[in-house]
Amino acid sequence: MGKVQLHYFxxxxxxxxxxxxxxxxxxxxxxxxxxxxxxxxxxxxYKFGQCPRLVDDDVDLCQTNAILRHLGRKHDMYGKGLxxxxxxxxxxxxxxxxxxxxxxxxxxxxxxxxxxxxxxDTHCDPASISGRNSGIHLAYISKLAVPGTTWLVSDELSIAxxxxxxxxxxxxxxxxxxxxxxxxDLAAHQxxxxxxxxxxxxxxxxxxxxxxxxxxxx
Amino acid sequence: xxxxxxxxxxxxxxxxxxxxxxxxxxxxxxxxxxxxxxxxxxxxxxYKFNQCPRLVDDDVDVCQSNAxxxHVGRKYDMYGKGLxxxxxxxxxxxxxxxxxxxxxxxxxxxxxxxxxxxxxxDTHCEPASISGRNSGIHLAYISKLAAPGTSWLVSDELSIAxxxxxxxxxxxxxxxxxxxxxxxxDLGAHHxxxxxxxxxxxxxxxxxxxxxxxYNGLG
Numbered sequence: 399m400g401k402v403q404l405h406y407f408x409x410x411x412x413x414x415x416x417x418x419x420x421x422x423x424x425x426x427x428x429x430x431x432x433x434x435x436x437x438x439x440x441x442x443x444y445k446f447g448q449c450p451r452l453v454d455d456d457v458d459l460c461q462t463n464a465i466l467r468h469l470g471r472k473h474d475m476y477g478k479g480l481x482x483x484x485x486x487x488x489x490x491x492x493x494x495x496x497x498x499x500x501x502x503x504x505x506x507x508x509x510x511x512x513x514x515x516x517x518x519d520t521h522c523d524p525a526s527i528s529g530r531n532s533g534i535h536l537a538y539i540s541k542l543a544v545p546g547t548t549w550l551v552s553d554e555l556s557i558a559x560x561x562x563x564x565x566x567x568x569x570x571x572x573x574x575x576x577x578x579x580x581x582x583d584l585a586a587h588q589x590x591x592x593x594x595x596x597x598x599x600x601x602x603x604x605x606x607x608x609x610x611x612x613x614x615x616x
Numbered sequence: 617x618x619x620x621x622x623x624x625x626x627x628x629x630x631x632x633x634x635x636x637x638x639x640x641x642x643x644x645x646x647x648x649x650x651x652x653x654x655x656x657x658x659x660x661x662x663y664k665f666n667q668c669p670r671l672v673d674d675d676v677d678v679c680q681s682n683a684x685x686x687h688v689g690r691k692y693d694m695y696g697k698g699l700x701x702x703x704x705x706x707x708x709x710x711x712x713x714x715x716x717x718x719x720x721x722x723x724x725x726x727x728x729x730x731x732x733x734x735x736x737x738d739t740h741c742e743p744a745s746i747s748g749r750n751s752g753i754h755l756a757y758i759s760k761l762a763a764p765g766t767s768w769l770v771s772d773e774l775s776i777a778x779x780x781x782x783x784x785x786x787x788x789x790x791x792x793x794x795x796x797x798x799x800x801x802d803l804g805a806h807h808x809x810x811x812x813x814x815x816x817x818x819x820x821x822x823x824x825x826x827x828x829x830x831y832n833g834l835g
Contacts, residue, residue, distance in 0.1 A: 439747070441757075445757060445760065445761060446752035446754075447747060447750075447752055456699045456703075457700050457703045459703050459707065461706065461707050461710045463706070463710055464706035464710050467702075468699060468702070471699060471702060472699055480675040480676060480687065481675055484683055487680065487682070487686050488678060488683045492680065528657060528658070528660075532667075533665035533667040535665075538664060538665050538666075
């Protein structure tokens with residue numbers, strides 16, 4: 399039973415939810431790095447020519463959310479029963495869709511002021527929830543919270559909590575003055591998960607890399 | 617209380633189709649319910665993202681086509697056996713979803729213009745271009761996910777991975793009728809094998825298989 403190996407670039411990027419999920423469950427892992435040439439040529443290891451890739455005792459796996467779902471199943475982070483599992487999936491897919499817009503803001507628009515404003519107006523401002531947004535809006539995600547559960551959709555911490563936490567964390571870096579005010583519930587969730595001992599230790603330790611995105615923006 | 621499963625969607629195949637084929641494959645009775653557009657855009661309890669498809673059964677009321685598909689996979693034993701096969705199912709479903717994004721852009725943004733069709737084929741389908749600049753999106757990647765020696769794509773059991781691939785191949789075959797099967801004989805055989813499963817065949821020949829594929833009539 400060796401350490402879980404996570405192969406990715408030396409940034410947080412798409413690997414971050416995977417690291418936080420492992421940390422939250424006290425699963426030892428290492429940032430194993432990725433050989434770009436190997437990534438582009440070895441289709442056995444890198445099935446889509448991309449990373450992250452996770453190797454543990456059960457799987458050798460690519461695709462960020464396939465990895466997260468594997469961890470969800472293996473380490474009891476998928477809620478209890480069919481209804482909670484479906485709620486987890488809704489949240490994971492919704493965050494993935496918002497992340498696509500966030501990544502476009504970072505990598506294509508390079509955080510230009512006008513693009514930042516459009517992103518906020520279209521996908522974050524609570525008042526614009528039912529506007530033309532292709533179903534992509536932080537308020538939809540916020541409303542997925544199940545009343546009365548300890549965590550987002552379950553009494554158990556799930557991968558839904560993890561992906562939302564990373565997304566909020568990244569958004570807070572670029573909207574430091576407006577995000578918490580617009581989403582006090584998500585801010586509270588952020589603080590609560592940050593206080594989970596495994597997560598706290600991870601954020602303060604060497605496995606949490608300083609660089610968020612490859613172009614150093616955000 | 618075991619009523620029919622209800623699939624709320626537009627009166628077309630679109631993002632509802634893999635869900636229907638999955639239910640049909642397992643002999644699960646369902647009904648297609650035309651989504652009420654005004655309700656979809658206003659009722660956030662039912663339509664959590666103001667979008668469809670939405671599936672309602674005895675266990676869930678769920679939106680997001682792949683969340684629905686995964687629910688069907690868990691409930692009706694279409695997720696493989698064990699952690700390794702489940703992860704393989706997810707890789708396929710996610711791979712097909714990424715590919716579908718490009719297909720939908722070709723249909724809705726490029727409106728199947730000849731140049732766009734050619735670019736789509738060259739970049740995301742042509743087997744020889746597998747390691748080109750494609751953002752990890754290529755039919756050949758998906759084709760190579762097939763586990764050697766299993767009855768179906770990644771398991772001896774039919775899974776939602778098979779369903780997702782089948783639907784995507786079905787859609788592509790309509791726009792690349794002469795080249796697709798020749799380039800991907802394995803996926804062509806897979807397509808025929810799933811279509812021959814009695815419950816799938818009955819579905820394909822029946823009234824729940826709607827004639828309209830995409831919203832704008834293309835493809």
